[in-house]
Amino acid sequence: MSGWRIPGSRVIERQTIGNAKGANVDVYVAGVDIGSTMTKVVVHSGTILAAVIGPTGPEHRRTAYKVILEALEKAKISLEDLTYVVATGYGRLNVPFADKQMTEITCHARGVSSIFPNVRTAIDIGGQDSKGIKIDKGKVINFVMNDKCAAGTGRFLEVIAEALGVRVEEMGQLSLKAKSVPKISNTCTVFAEQEVISWLAMETKVEDILAGIHDAIATRVHGMAQRVKIEKEVVVTGGCAKNVGLVKALEGKIGYSVLVPPEPLLTGAIGAALIGEDIARQAIDKGTPVRRAERRLSEVTFFDEAASRGNRS
Amino acid sequence: MPVKKRVGLDRVQELYENRDMRAKELKAEGRTVMGYMCCLAPLEIMSAAGIVPIRILGNVKEPVTRADAHIETIACPYVRSCLDIALKGKYDFIDGLVVPHTCDNTYALYAIWSSGIVPITPKYHHYIDGPHMTFPTSVEYFDVELGRFKESLEEFTGNKITNQKLTNSIRLYNRNRALLRELYGLRKQGPPLLTGTEMTKILVACRVIPVEESNELLGEVIAEIKNRRAIPTPKTRLLVYGGEIDDTALIELIEESGANVVVDDHCLGVRSFWHDVQVDKNLIHSLGARYILNVACPRTYKQRERGYKEAMDNRFGYLMEFAKEYKVKGVILYIIRYCDTFELDAPGVREYFQKAGYPVLHIEDDYSVTTIGQLKTRVQAFLEMID
Incomplete structure (x- = not known):
């Protein structure tokens, strides 16, 4: 899969993102923001390791999978290295490998505050x-x-x-x-x-x-x-x-000037990643295992597809 | 084989799903069934005349397809829904239509419905003019108006509404109110013994059967719920305030997102039943006073006393008391789009609660299940904000 890109996706260089500081613990987390138009993924560990933006399209269940694969590759880690994944955006329920879903309102607030306290x-x-x-x-x-x-x-x-x-x-x-x-x-x-x-x-x-x-x-x-x-x-x-x-x-x-983050599309995904980091850190501080959802990083198939395949075989 | 009669919550579910079932049965038995709108219709007078009053409910699941030819799309979506299902013949079983002047939308509904365009026009229709202020003259006016309504019903049914009949009827309705208050009491403890979704179904069921049957049903429901052992896990306690909620879709969405609706002031909620009617010498006056002074619907304006703060306390203080008594953590204002009556008050109510430290979510809805789904993100974000 090396060098693999999804059409229309864009890797965001780390220095352009801004200093989104999180807790300084050695955990890898990901924030997945499936918006109506664009899907955004941030892989984070103390700082942003990788960020990828790709089009959502009508098949956002599949897109989420592809964008996170690209982000993981860019961050040079594997899915197993991730401690926690938070999904947000209107497609948040269609991220089968997410451990938690949060609304984009909460995630945006967290992401924006990390860049502009x-x-x-x-x-x-x-x-x-x-x-x-x-x-x-x-x-x-x-x-x-x-x-x-x-x-x-x-x-x-x-x-x-x-x-x-x-x-x-x-x-x-x-x-x-x-x-x-x-x-x-x-x-x-x-x-x-x-x-x-x-x-x-x-x-x-x-x-x-x-x-x-x-x-x-x-x-x-x-x-x-x-x-x-x-x-x-x-x-x-x-x-x-x-x-x-x-x-x-x-x-x-x-009536006065406003601030715009270096990459204004990413604040939701950054917030999601940071919320994931908080959850992971709280568990680690307490010495309890991080409670995870059952992770299934597999390309999601649609019901009709699965059915038609079944018919053929 | 005799069919086993369903009781308690089982019966509630049956009535919730088949809202016209009991009314149609009673009509087949020769009873007179009348549809009424809003919290301002004096049901006691109707029952005293031997009539079965049933509440006109809309249907959030039924797309409006016929009403647009007769009423503007900027009219209240609930009223449009009622008219639409009436045009489709679904209220053909009612013998009469009673509409109080809640707002101009109900006036339009009454005018169109009684004009002969529904498949079967009700034999009897009556419009009750209700004053919008709470001066002594307002109640006096309403007394006269209720007298006119009483006479009109006597003429239609041929039944004289005696003082004795009216007293009995008022007592039955007061009993009904007491039972509902008792049921609401079971939601005060945390976690509540019943969900807001269940309560919504109970409220609907109670409005589509005669008051005697409603009292019996509530008795069964209370006994059943008091016997509950399994206490649900505590969730964020919320108050819902707004217009017509006669379907569980919204309350279910809120509760599935991790909250419990523990008290609700909407058209079928506390607004419709909280206050009793006093049984004294002048029964019509007792009724008039109860409906004009005690039904806390924003269609009735309690005049400003000494400034804004006092006016707000006057009008919405009772809601604040509910919030405190039921220990809610947040308030949802559910406003049906184009409902001026509620929309105009919404900013004030929002501020009133926010100043008292309650987070408020103001949602505007089209009275349709398809749009209720879109509110999910807002409701979830609101709960994330409270946690």
């Missing part, structure tokens, strides 16, 4: 949802979440990027060139797309429209996060945190 508010804008998390001393004290509407999520950006014929990755930089910011009044993705098309018809510049779109998302996300009362320091995470235009628009609404 003074964080009070984390705003996570992911592929299909966005959330505001109020944090006190690394613990969640309140949260708010939007998971029913594409507005204010990465999906919204994807739809608009397609309508404007630009790549999602370049939206942020492009929007910074805007001379004026048109008001996008619809926050419904479908209607906003129509609105964008009508702005195009009026020969509005693409960068201006992009700035308008970022402003619309920022307004929405800010309004939601304000329900937990945004306080300094504010950290923005999730795939959309990579969009510099959106982050700037959000700063405009909040």
Whole structure:
């Protein structure tokens, strides 16, 4: 399996991740964050040994297995070396080799706090949802979440990027060139797309429209996060945190600058790994064996697949 | 071979799954069955006229397919669900429809339902106007309104509602309330003797049978639960506050995530039964006072006294008392989308509890099982936050 990569995956160099400090014990733990769009794996032992990001796709049970194999290979350890695995994200229940499942809210808070210890508010804008998390001393004290509407999520950006014929990755930089910011009044993705098309018809510049779109998302996300009362320091995470235009628009609404982790996709997986490390350490300190779930690192098959194979043989 | 009659929780399960079963049996026996909505319908008067009142429940498992032609999609999803199943003929067995003015959505439901578009329009329908304030004049007004309702029922049934009949009826309902309070008492100890999921089923079962049968059933259930030996493991104790909860899906989701719902103030919960009706000289006035002053539904506004704090204590102090008495660790506000009645109060209630140190999870739902599943992450994160 050496040199083996899954298509579309990306190994994150350690120095770019930031200093996510955990307990200094000689245990290997992994955090697996299966988001709606991307799967993130972090292998940790005192410091991050490896981090891999791959697309989730429709078969996330299989993806989780492949991404963790890649991360283990990168960390140069085997699965048997792992003391504990915590799964998070919306696909957390589909990680058969995880010892524990935690929600991404708790894991994000832990991960963000490890990088920015003074964080009070984390705003996570992911592929299909966005959330505001109020944090006190690394613990969640309140949260708010939007998971029913594409507005204010990465999906919204994807739809608009397609309508404007630009790549999602370049939206942020492009929007910074805007001379004026048109008001996008619809926050419904479908209607906003129509609105964008009508702005195009009026020969509005693409960068201006992009700035308008970022402003619309920022307004929405800010309004939601304000329900937990945004306080300094504010950290923005999730795939959309990579969009510099959106982050700037959000700063405009909040009124001061926000922090973005070096790799904003990874905070959930980092948090999951650190929570796993806490559990392992508590057990070790007490001298009790670490309670594990029955581990099954095998490629998950789907019921219909297994059935059809059975029929053939 | 005679079919063995099911009793206690077994009977509860049967009634929970077949909600119109008993009403249809009674109708076949010649009884008059009427559907009613909300906590504001004076059931005592209906029973005193010899009517079997059953609560109109929606169905979170049934997708709304017919109602949209008659009511906007921004109307209360619970009301849309009720209308939808009525349009599908599932409430064709009711002889009458009684709707109090809880909110404008119930008014719309009443108007559409009684307009002749359901397969069988109820022979009798009555709308009760309920004042939204709690001034002495409000109760006075409601007394007159209840008098009008009483006369209308007498005319329809041909049965005179005597003072004696009304007294007996009030006593039966007060007995029912006492039994429910006793059952809630079994949830006070930690761990509770029954789960919130079981309680939800019991509350539904009690609303779809006559009050005498409900009293008998509750007696059996209490005896059965008191005899329980196996005490479940302690979990995070929660209070659930909100609108219509007539299905276990949400409570099950909460309890499967590692909590126990130990007290619930929703349309079928404490709001509907906690306070007795006083038996005294003017029974209609006792009823009016109980329904307007004691049913703590946000549709009735208890006017501000001396400032905001006192107004909040006035309106939600009872909820805080429940939280303390039942030793809850957190509060879930379950608000049905587009329910202005609850939505407008939600920020205030949230703050009221948070200031008192209770974590609050505010969830907004579409009154549908498919969307309840999406709440899982929120509920789990909330419990992780409390632990």
